């Protein structure tokens with residue numbers, strides 16, 4: 001089949017891979033530019049497309065959660081991330097957890113083997129605005145592209161275009177004391193796949209004092225953090241109990257009928273169960289300090305850290321100002337998708353790649369965008385980016401995004417209604433998109 005490359009996609013992360021997959025499966029040739037491994041970001045660890053930068057969790061599977069419905073919506077679009085996640089699953093109770101290595105190797109393989117996708121390993125530093133383009137360069141967009149976008153496309157002060165974010169450490173299972181740690185799912189719901197490290201009242205006090213006084217890796221400004229994913233030390237500084245109601249919450253994790261004062265949870269990171277990542281423990285502490293503080297947890301006193309937590313700039317644009325339905329208001333051939341648009345999270349980023357590609361596709365065919373109903377999570381997220389908002393902050397999947405709330409009182413029944421309505425709207429949408437080919 002002769003290759004005709006009509007669309008270029010910048011960035012081979014979750015959004016870029018999904019966008020390329022969607023378009024290529026519609027018969028549109030795609031040039032996918034990815035700068036790794038030649039040029040890396042401060043966080044990525046490999047040259048694989050679709051790398052997961054921090055946790056290996058795609059969150060809740062239940063259709064009672066917005067995140068579960070988002071997964072169902074993505075499957076309707078034949079999402080590549082959902083296909084590959086399902087082939088890479090490891091035990092995660094009520095959540096969809098993947099073996100990180102397998103996930104990204106498969107993502108990479110699926111994309112490079114697609115006959116209508118050409119992967120070009122190059123850093124993009126400027127855009128050809130005459131070409132159909134989707135920018136999916138993510139929260140870690142390279143400096144050169146960041147400056148180009150700020151000056152030429154977004155035309156905004158660079159300080160408006162980022163916040164700070166961090167990743168959590170990954171540790172070796174063999175270095176955890178399994179006489180002190182225990183497997184249990186919160187409230188015993190689902191399989192007991194989380195490893196829990198308990199702290200008594202006195203142990204928590206010592207741990208807490210060490211955490212709030214530990215040295216940071218650099219003098220990062222803490223005024224620009226994302227409330228939904230605060231570094232553990234930033235959250236701790238808000239009060240002695242902040243962690244106890246947050247990532248170290250002991251409720252539902254009782255052992256021998258006793259509730260510890262606090263619990264640090266670890267989640268399996270690979271198929272072989274040799275690596276675990278620390279849930280909610282994203283941090284910007286100096287490496288030695290991460291080790292020192294974690295070793296104050298009895299079950300972690302000999303812990304070996306395989307990947308340290310790190311802190312980084314997280315770029316996003318002021319979408320309501322410059323985009324409408326993922327399309328640039330000023331340059332109609334230019335689209336954006338992924339975390340750079342202000343959606344927040346792996347699946348939110350991936351799903352926005354699908355929808356932006358679908359919007360580009362309808363624009364390519366008809367010179368108009370066919371928008372997805374706002375009564376879906378994907379459509380609701382896209383709409384959130386359209387709405388002028390004084391303090392535009394990144395947004396994850398939630399039920400407040402859907403257009404028409406319903407007055408069904410029982411939560412389960414209400415969410416069931418949201419799910420069914422959402423799937424019906426997506427079926428109708430896909431039928432309309434299908435008629436364009």
Ligand SMILES: Cc1cc2nc3c(=O)[nH]c(=O)nc-3n(C[C@H](O)[C@H](O)[C@H](O)COP(=O)(O)OP(=O)(O)OC[C@H]3O[C@@H](n4cnc5c(N)ncnc54)[C@H](O)[C@@H]3O)c2cc1C
Pocket residue numbers: 010011012013014015016033034035036040041043044050051052053054055056122123124125136137138139140141142145165166167312313314337338339340344345346347349350
């Ligand atoms: C530090 C950190 C931790 C995070 N942790 C989580 C988490 O645990 N769970 C979660 O749900 N979400 C997390 N997120 C948020 C978000 O879900 C992820 O960043 C997700 O990977 C975003 O997907 P994306 O496709 O938009 O960007 P990415 O997956 O980062 O993909 C962007 C791609 O573009 C490439 N690129 C960048 N600039 C250029 C250029 N100039 N030319 C060519 N290629 C370029 C990059 O190399 C990268 O491969 C985290 C974000 C950050 C920054």
